[in-house]
Amino acid sequence: MAIPPDDGRDARIAALAERVEDPDLAATALPDEVRKAHLSAQESVVDARRNAELREGQLRIH
Amino acid sequence: MAWVDPDTHGWVIHPDDAAWGSLLAEYGGEYPDPLRQVFKVVRESGCQTVVVENRYVDRDYRADHQAFWGAKFQPPSAFARRLHFFSAHLDEEGVLALENSDEYLGYTVLRPLRFGPVGRTVVAPPPGLAGARLAVVDDEVSLWGARLRVTGVPFCQQDTEFLTCAHVTAWICHYVAWRHGLSGRRTTADLVLASPPIMSERRVYPSPGMTLKQLQAVFAELGHPALFYGLSRMPRVEGVEDPEPPEAEPGVGPEPPGLWDTRMISVICRYLNSGFPVLVAGREHALALVGWYRAEGGIRFVSCDDQAGPYATIGSPFKHGKAPWHSIMVPLPPRVLVSAEAAENRAHLALLGNGSGADAPPEWRTLAEGLQNRAFTLRTVVRSVGDYKEQLPAQGRGDQAVRALRLARLAHFVWVVEAHDKARLRRGEPSVVAEYVFDATSNDRKPDVLAATLPGLTFVFPPEGQRVTSANPVDFWTSFLSLPRTSATLPTTGVGVELESRDA
Numbered sequence: 178m179a180i181p182p183d184d185g186r187d188a189r190i191a192a193l194a195e196r197v198e199d200p201d202l203a204a205t206a207l208p209d210e211v212r213k214a215h216l217s218a219q220e221s222v223v224d225a226r227r228n229a230e231l232r233e234g235q236l237r238i239h
Numbered sequence: 240m241a242w243v244d245p246d247t248h249g250w251v252i253h254p255d256d257a258a259w260g261s262l263l264a265e266y267g268g269e270y271p272d273p274l275r276q277v278f279k280v281v282r283e284s285g286c287q288t289v290v291v292e293n294r295y296v297d298r299d300y301r302a303d304h305q306a307f308w309g310a311k312f313q314p315p316s317a318f319a320r321r322l323h324f325f326s327a328h329l330d331e332e333g334v335l336a337l338e339n340s341d342e343y344l345g346y347t348v349l350r351p352l353r354f355g356p357v358g359r360t361v362v363a364p365p366p367g368l369a370g371a372r373l374a375v376v377d378d379e380v381s382l383w384g385a386r387l388r389v390t391g392v393p394f395c396q397q398d399t400e401f402l403t404c405a406h407v408t409a410w411i412c413h414y415v416a417w418r419h420g421l422s423g424r425r426t427t428a429d430l431v432l433a434s435p436p437i438m439s440e441r442r443v444y445p446s447p448g449m450t451l452k453q454l455q456a457v458f459a460e461l462g463h464p465a466l467f468y469g470l471s472r473m474p475r476v477e478g479v480e481d482p483e484p485p486e487a488e489p490g491v492g493p494e495p496p497g498l499w500d501t502r503m504i505s506v507i508c509r510y511l512n513s514g515f516p517v518l519v520a521g522r523e524h525a526l527a528l529v530g531w532y533r534a535e536g537g538i539r540f541v542s543c544d545d546q547a548g549p550y551a552t553i554g555s556p557f558k559h560g561k562a563p564w565h566s567i568m569v570p571l572p573p574r575v576l577v578s579a580e581a582a583e584n585r586a587h588l589a590l591l592g593n594g595s596g597a598d599a600p601p602e603w604r605t606l607a608e609g610l611q612n613r614a615f616t617l618r619t620v621v622r623s624v625g626d627y628k629e630q631l632p633a634q635g636r637g638d639q640a641v642r643a644l645r646l647a648r649l650a651h652f653v654w655v656v657e658a659h660d661k662a663r664l665r666r667g668e669p670s671v672v673a674e675y676v677f678d679a680t681s682n683d684r685k686p687d688v689l690a691a692t693l694p695g696l697t698f699v700f701p702p703e704g705q706r707v708t709s710a711n712p713v714d715f716w717t718s719f720l721s722l723p724r725t726s727a728t729l730p731t732t733g734v735g736v737e738l739e740s741r742d743a
Contacts, residue, residue: 189598190696190708192598193593193596193598193599193600193696194696194698194706194708196592196593196596197589197593197688197691197693197698198688198691198698198700198706199688200585200586200588200589200592200685200688201685202592203588203589203591203592203593203595203596204588204589204591204592205592206592206595206596206597206599207588207591207592207595211591212588214477215477215584215587215588215591217475218474218475218476218477218584219581219584219585219683219684219685221474221475222474222475222476222578222580222581222584222683223581223683223684224472224474225468225469225472225473225474225580226466226467226474226578226683237447237448237449237450237523238403238404238405238448238449238450238451238454238520238523238524238525239403239404239405239446239447239448239449239523239524
């Protein structure tokens with residue numbers, strides 16, 4: 178038997194679920210500086226993957 | 240005795256201290272430390288019997304021989320020997336009568352090479368590492384008709400001419416991937432021959448070593464391209480301390496981050512927790528980190544370093560003999576596009592936000608506050624969906640939630656971020672209070688949420704379908720990391736496309 182989908186009757190749970198699914202929506206409840214810190218951290222993740230210094234890729238190991 | 244006696248299948252030894260020394264003298268070659276470590280590990284596990292398998296045809300060494308050693312004016316024998324270790328006192332009849340692997344401690348292949356005799360090796364972890372998180376595999380061998388299984392971490396020594404530390408470290412990562420069914424079996428020679436010479440000013444062999452770019456090309460050819468982290472540009476993760484670089488002394492350049500950047504520790508542990516070995520490169524040397532454990536309030540790493548042997552422990556990466564480390568490479572299944580740090584950052588943001596809304600349940604608020612004051616911590620692992628679902632019932636979560644998650648349509652690989660109560664975690668009690676599950680094939684910038692559990696509720700967000708909400712008891716449950724491993728895939732044959740072998 179499949180689990181019945183949430184029919185949305187519980188509006189409070191539905192609102193919570195929307196925020197759980199979309200962290201950006203959830204983050205609107207946070208102070209600006211907390212949101213910015215997260216944004217900066219996430220940018221550092223992308224930056225680390227894209228721009229790790231080529232110098233390290235040139236080093237020889239043996 | 241000549242290296243190959245065609246009329247001898249092998250022999251059995253019950254070594255005392257002197258005999259262990261003789262074995263090391265006979266087989267250790269010019270660089271005996273790795274074999275010394277192999278013997279140390281099996282002796283700590285109570286080894287009483289060593290079976291020497293004579294005239295052993297080792298797939299890796301035979302391929303090396305075909306590609307390189309056989310072209311020498313005085314080539315070494317193409318045959319190897321293989322030592323098998325047992326914790327029981329067995330004679331030859333006892334070995335032939337073996338019905339299970341209960342007393343089997345593993346094996347090491349010995350090549351007749353002066354500068355690097357230890358070939359493919361898998362021995363069980365020593366008892367002292369019982370509490371360590373290790374990237375082990377289930378391995379299987381056949382000895383005189385006895386099918387023997389050992390769970391351990393693979394190891395191989397470089398030979399200084401054909402295989403370098405870079406090759407054998409890449410091979411260790413590959414062997415783990417193969418034993419988990421993530422790629423076909425490749426030999427050590429395949430790795431060497433897959434090294435693109437065009438990316439180096441030097442010839443492939445006698446090997447002068449490899450650049451990390453060449454290593455990346457090899458990993459890609461093997462089917463598990465590596466995530467690359469340069470220590471000079473480590474990602475920041477909310478909830479993880481950002482260390483300040485030490486002040487540079489006048490006239491001296493800044494200290495390299497490999498001597499102070501603690502973020503590398505959490506990066507490495509996320510992948511080790513996921514069961515993947517991590518390659519680290521330091522001063523002209525590469526080694527595989529295969530595990531970690533806590534001791535004296537800090538993290539200790541377990542390595543397979545071809546200069547030190549299997550299960551060598553590292554007290555501090557900042558004081559390691561090859562420090563400063565400058566790079567980290569993590570070979571992963573190609574469909575894992577999202578990094579651990581992206582998933583963890585996203586979960587951290589979501590959990591803070593969910594606990595901060597006007598209508599947030601009190602338990603969600605407590606969690607958000609706990610993340611900010613560090614009473615709670617996040618742990619992040621990548622898992623196949625099969626492993627994830629298989630372990631759900633053993634975690635002590637609510638039945639409805641388990642059912643919803645098992646029936647969920649999830650990506651083949653998911654990043655799972657668990658929120659732990661640190662005090663309960665330290666006491667070894669069930670400590671997980673929330674979990675986010677992300678699609679590993681989505682985007683680092685904003686990984687897609689596939690499911691989430693917060694105190695009281697579990698949500699599943701099926702693609703193109705209706706959201707499912709299930710009750711989840713407000714209680715702590717057991718982490719995946721605290722459960723026994725799932726039954727690892729043990730392929731009997733390679734399933735990938737083999738590289739064409741090239742003549743030397």
